[in-house]
Amino acid sequence: MVKKTDxxxxxxHGGGGQLSDQLIREHIIPRFRNKTxxxxxxxxxxxxxxxxxxxxxxxxxxxxxxxxGGDIGKLAVCGTINDLAVSGAKPVAISLALIIEExxxxxxxxxxxxxIAANAAENNVEIVTGDTxxxxxxxxxxxxxNTTGIGIRLDGVEMGFDKIAVGDKxxxxxxxxDHGMTIISHREDIGFKTQLKSDCAALADLTCKLLTEIxxxxxxxxxTRGGLAATLNEITKQTSLSIITNxxxxxxxxxxxAAADMLGFDVLNIANEGKFVAVVxxxxxxxxxxxxxxxxxxxxxxxxxxxxxTTDVPLVEMLTKIGGKRIVQMPYGRDLPRIC
Amino acid sequence: MCLAIPARIVKLEDDRAIVDAMGNQFKARTTLLxxxxxxxxxxxxxxxxxxxVDEEEAKKTWExxxxxxxxxDTPNKVSG
Amino acid sequence: MDxxxxxxxxxxxxxxxxxxxxxxLFRNGIRSTLPRQIKLLSGPGCPVCVTDQGYIDTxxxxxxxxxxxxxxxxxMIRVPGKSRKGCCAGGSxxxxxxxxxxxxxxxxxxxxxxxxxxxxxxxxxxAVGFETTAPATAVVIQQAAKENIENFCILSNHKLVxxxxxxxxxxxxxKIDAFLCPGHVSVIIGYGAFKEIAEQYKKPCVVAGFEPMxxxxxxxxxxxxxxxxxxxAKSIYTAVVTEKGNIAAQxxxxxxxxPADGLxxxxxxxxxxxxxxxEQYSKFDAMRRFGLTEKQVEEPTGCHCGEVLxxxxxxxxxxxxxxxxxxxxxxxxxxxxxxxxCTAWFKYGRKKNGANGQKNGR
Numbered sequence: 194m195v196k197k198t199d200x201x202x203x204x205x206h207g208g209g210g211q212l213s214d215q216l217i218r219e220h221i222i223p224r225f226r227n228k229t230x231x232x233x234x235x236x237x238x239x240x241x242x243x244x245x246x247x248x249x250x251x252x253x254x255x256x257x258x259x260x261x262g263g264d265i266g267k268l269a270v271c272g273t274i275n276d277l278a279v280s281g282a283k284p285v286a287i288s289l290a291l292i293i294e295e296x297x298x299x300x301x302x303x304x305x306x307x308x309i310a311a312n313a314a315e316n317n318v319e320i321v322t323g324d325t326x327x328x329x330x331x332x333x334x335x336x337x338x339n340t341t342g343i344g345i346r347l348d349g350v351e352m353g354f355d356k357i358a359v360g361d362k363x364x365x366x367x368x369x370x371d372h373g374m375t376i377i378s379h380r381e382d383i384g385f386k387t388q389l390k391s392d393c394a395a396l397a398d399l400t401c402k403l404l405t406e407i408x409x410x411x412x413x414x415x416x417t418r419g420g421l422a423a424t425l426n427e428i429t430k431q432t433s434l435s436i437i438t439n440x441x442x443x444x445x446x447x448x449x450x451a452a453a454d455m456l457g458f459d460v461l462n463i464a465n466e467g468k469f470v471a472v473v474x475x476x477x478x479x480x481x482x483x484x485x486x487x488x489x490x491x492x493x494x495x496x497x498x499x500x501x502x503t504t505d506v507p508l509v510e511m512l513t514k515i516g517g518k519r520i521v522q523m524p525y526g527r528d529l530p531r532i533c
Numbered sequence: 534m535c536l537a538i539p540a541r542i543v544k545l546e547d548d549r550a551i552v553d554a555m556g557n558q559f560k561a562r563t564t565l566l567x568x569x570x571x572x573x574x575x576x577x578x579x580x581x582x583x584x585x586v587d588e589e590e591a592k593k594t595w596e597x598x599x600x601x602x603x604x605x606d607t608p609n610k611v612s613g
Numbered sequence: 614m615d616x617x618x619x620x621x622x623x624x625x626x627x628x629x630x631x632x633x634x635x636x637x638l639f640r641n642g643i644r645s646t647l648p649r650q651i652k653l654l655s656g657p658g659c660p661v662c663v664t665d666q667g668y669i670d671t672x673x674x675x676x677x678x679x680x681x682x683x684x685x686x687x688x689m690i691r692v693p694g695k696s697r698k699g700c701c702a703g704g705s706x707x708x709x710x711x712x713x714x715x716x717x718x719x720x721x722x723x724x725x726x727x728x729x730x731x732x733x734x735x736x737x738x739x740a741v742g743f744e745t746t747a748p749a750t751a752v753v754i755q756q757a758a759k760e761n762i763e764n765f766c767i768l769s770n771h772k773l774v775x776x777x778x779x780x781x782x783x784x785x786x787x788k789i790d791a792f793l794c795p796g797h798v799s800v801i802i803g804y805g806a807f808k809e810i811a812e813q814y815k816k817p818c819v820v821a822g823f824e825p826m827x828x829x830x831x832x833x834x835x836x837x838x839x840x841x842x843x844x845x846a847k848s849i850y851t852a853v854v855t856e857k858g859n860i861a862a863q864x865x866x867x868x869x870x871x872p873a874d875g876l877x878x879x880x881x882x883x884x885x886x887x888x889x890x891x892e893q894y895s896k897f898d899a900m901r902r903f904g905l906t907e908k909q910v911e912e913p914t915g916c917h918c919g920e921v922l923x924x925x926x927x928x929x930x931x932x933x934x935x936x937x938x939x940x941x942x943x944x945x946x947x948x949x950x951x952x953x954x955c956t957a958w959f960k961y962g963r964k965k966n967g968a969n970g971q972k973n974g975r
Contacts, residue, residue: 378557383719388556447597451555454538454597455577456719457687457951514596515825517642519961525940529687530719532536532579532746533632533660533952535633535745535797539852562722564752565862576800576853579686579742580720581749583859584800590852594822 202297207327216325220303224310229286229321237321239286245346247282249273253338257379258301262372262391265338266308268466271395272417273342274316278397279413279469281352281404282344287313289323290339295330305336316395318342344397350404354431356411362478363436363498364471366399366491367392369421370449373463383456383530389448394467399488406484409477415469419524422461422509424470425498426523429507436509438498438521457531462524472500537578539586539598545571552577555597614829617836618648626652626788627835628781628924630774631795632659632952633823639961641825651832654924655957657777657880658795660741660770661688661950662922665876667908668770670694675737675768675903676706682714682731684724685739690717692949695910721753728757728765737899740767745797747771747888748862751869754894766899769888771870774798775806776886777877781923782814789924791817791835793828796850801866803858807846820848869894876907878946879919918945921954928958935959 205212222231229237253269263271270287277284289309293302313320371392378387396415404410416424421443425436445460453460467490473481478496485491509521540552540559548564552575563569563582574591575582591598618625629635635655638644644653657663673694676683685706696703706715714734718724721738728736740750750767757765774795781787794807799820807818817838821831830849838845848854866888875887890898899905912918915933920926928934928947938944940956947953 382717382723386551386558448556450597451538452557454536455540455554455557455559457536511642513640513642513825515641515643515646515829517644517646517825519639519642519645522960529690529951530717531688531951532686532719532742533688533950535631535743535795537745537797537800560720560722562720562749562752565748565859565865567861576797578797579746579749580722581752583745583748583797583862584853586852594824594827594850594852596824 200299202293202295202299202302202327204295204327204329207293207325213325220299220306221323224306225313225320227319227321229319230323237286237288239321239343241285241343241345243345247277247280247344247346248341249276249280250339250341251276253340254334255376256334258305258335260379260391261375261389263393264305264308265336266305267312267393269338269340270309270312270316270318271393271466273340274318274395274397275415275469277342277344278395278400279415280344281350281413282346283401284316284318284342284344284397286319286321286343288341289320291323291325292333292337293325293327294333294335295327297335302336312395316397347401347404349408352410352412354412354428357428357432357434357472357500358411359434359500359502360475361411361472361500362475362496363425363438363500364473364478364481364485365421365443365495365497366396366469366471366485367467367493368444368446368449369416369465369468370445370453370460370463372466373420374449374452374458376464377456377458378452385452387448387452389452392465392467394490396467396469396490399485399490400469402488403471403481403484407473407477407481409474410471410481411474412472413469416465418464420460420462420464421470422459422521422524425509425521428472429509433503433507435501435503435507436498437501438509438511440511440513442495442497444493444495458528459524461521462528535578537576537583539574539591539595540577542569542571542573542575545569550582552582614833614836615648617833617840618650621650621836621840623650624652625650625836625839626654626790626924627793627832628654628656628789629793630656630658630778631798632662632950633797634793634795634821634828635659635954635957636952637823637825637828639957643825643828646829647832654789655921655954656781656924657877657922658743658774659947659950659952659954660743660772661692662918662946662953663772663777663877663879664692664741664770664946665878666695666910666912667876668768670908670910671905672706672737672739672768673702673704673709675899676709676715677702679714680735682716682727682734682736683739684716684718684727684736686741687717688950689739689741691943692946693943695913721749725753725757725762725765728762732764735764735766738765738767740769740771743772743774743795743798744801744866747866747870748801751865754869754890754897755865757897758894766897766902767890768899769870769890771888772875772877773872773886773888775810776883777880778810780880780883780886782810782816784923786925787923789816791819791839793831793835794818794820796820796822796827796854799848799850799854799858801859801862803856804846804848804854805856806858811844811846815844817844818846820850820854822850822852876909878912879922913944916945918947921947928955931955
């Protein structure tokens with residue numbers, strides 16, 4: 194008879210023996226009800242309709258684990274779906290690897306697994322294979338998650354940096370800064386109470402719609418770490434073209450702006466988890482916006498700029514609210530709260 | 534050298550307050566403004582309220598504050 | 614403003630004293646909208662930029678002591694120390710964050726709270742900032758005294774704006790015509806405090822806030838005063854600035870601190886320009902507590918932060934700018950501070966010789 198464990202994860206739960214088996218059968222399998230996973234083979238056998246696939250991987254180490262608008266589980270599913278979505282693929286299957294610190298409460302683990310299951314189901318994606326490891330106290334911070342995702346590339350969709358040309362418009366699917374500022378609000382040292390909510394969401398439904406209906410989408414990316422500023426700079430770096438954006442057109446919620454102002458952060462450098470940037474041909478830009486506006490995740494979509502010829506060095510420039518011009522630089526990688 | 538933004542006092546006990554800036558709540562000390570009251574708009578710097586702010590002037594000076602009336606009526610205030 | 618400048622018929626040099634003005638000017642692209650006659654000089658109003666190397670090294674040495682916890686505003690985290698044998702080990706507070714004894718705080722009160730929660734450590738609060746921030750330090754000093762918090766002390770580097778302005782004006786090389794004065798320092802000291810600059814040195818002083826329209830209106834007001842030959846001290850930041858300032862704040866600064874001579878990076882020693890704890894609060898002075906003396910440390914070779922701070926040089930004119938000295942690898946404080954003139958130029962303005970210095974920051 195399997196020994197009744199207490200309410201915390203033990204090292205033995207990752208040991209490959211009875212407790213590991215118990216963890217998988219009692220906590221994981223019942224939540225992810227699909228045939229592939231239930232076989233419990235070392236690798237998932239997938240029968241895909243196409244050989245044009247996209248393959249991505251991501252690791253999630255966010256703290257806190259639970260935040261307004263989401264949790265590490267939701268982030269893991271949506272993040273991987275989004276990487277596939279902005280690559281022009283329809284997500285099909287996800288793998289789930291957990292590294293759990295000894296002593297992590299099962300309560301929390303179950304909540305995270307519930308979230309993963311719910312978000313996967315909602316987005317018609319299956320968790321087909323996985324792995325669980327446990328480490329000693331202190332060797333990991335509560336829980337780390339790695340997901341890899343497979344998607345099928347949509348027919349006729351060819352996107353890439355090389356497709357971007359002068360005159361193309363830059364579209365942003367909604368407000369920026371929400372996720373990052375929400376996470377910051379939970380920080381122990383500089384946290385604050387707020388109405389802010391992470392924008393964590395899976396974009397595949399919207400991106401697939403956009404890509405099937407519009408043939409002029411040249412490139413897409415989700416502005417996660419480094420925010421909008423990083424994504425725009427990556428585009429100029431890879432294409433050697435430049436971008437001009439209009440400050441008034443960039444959607445930012447007043448709550449996000451006020452929080453950033455209070456702490457001295459630049460909203461353009463803050464992470465997003467439910468938004469995409471798309472570079473589209475100028476003729477199709479308005480149509481793209483219409484499609485976004487008709488979707489719950491694209492209500493605040495806007496054309497925020499244009500790809501232009503490089504005069505000196507590839508730059509991202511911004512036309513400010515008062516008609517001035519300034520450069521949007523690649524962020525340092527870590528914004529710090531300031532008083533000055 | 535001084536980041537400071539206007540925020541409204543939503544809680545006040547002695548010289549310890551909670552101020553609200555567009556739905557974000559921060560702690561602030563009102564030690565430097567002995568006459569301040571609940572509901573006042575104040576300028577907050579490094580956790581201290583350093584001045585009261587005239588409401589009308591605030592709307593003229595800070596675009597974000599001018600958006601306040603618009604903000605109050607908007608159903609979807611945060612992400613989307 | 615265009616018409617006024619045309620009428621004046623010459624270049625107008627306006628020093629914007631405050632680092633937050635420097636950043637706002639750039640972030641809003643205001644420079645590109647101004648009449649060509651206006652030349653803006655960035656002044657020494659960036660607390661991080663004017664903090665001398667010796668102070669920074671002292672902070673880092675204290676950070677290396679296991680019994681100390683350093684509580685600091687985020688602004689100071691990346692300032693580099695100067696590695697010297699037997700004393701400072703170089704690096705910065707950021708490089709020491711993994712030791713757990715460097716804490717970023719948003720308020721001086723947080724520093725005191727850390728002391729209360731960590732009785733086995735001595736908390737050293739890195740007290741930088743101008744008159745805007747000094748009252749916050751004063752309040753917690755008085756609180757610490759009242760509550761007898763023994764394990765709390767400060768390393769004071771609070772500086773005063775007006776002595777610095779006077780020091781710059783007494784330099785023979787200065788070409789300043791007027792000052793755009795700091796909005797939030799003025800909340801504390803009142804715009805009337807700039808009258809002596811206006812009257813003695815005949816330089817108009819206009820206090821403005823940090824929103825772009827405030828800055829533009831402030832500059833326009835300066836032009837108007839110049840053309841009317843009026844050397845006055847005025848404020849257009851009527852929402853929060855009065856002539857007398859915040860009396861309660863001035864009182865508490867006076868209760869805790871007394872003006873003393875102090876070292877300013879790039880400007881040297883300026884008389885009665887910094888705040889030192891009064892004798893009755895000296896037990897909270899980290900210098901006293903740890904038996905430290907002020908260090909005079911040379912600035913890095915080739916660093917022109919001093920000239921930049923006095924408005925004598927623009928960042929791109931410095932040989933190190935954008936080459937060896939970048940926000941990722943700062944040499945001097947003007948590039949370290951998020952408000953420094955060099956950071957602002959680098960982040961928002963054109964790079965020196967067009968070389969693509971963009972690095973992959975991810």
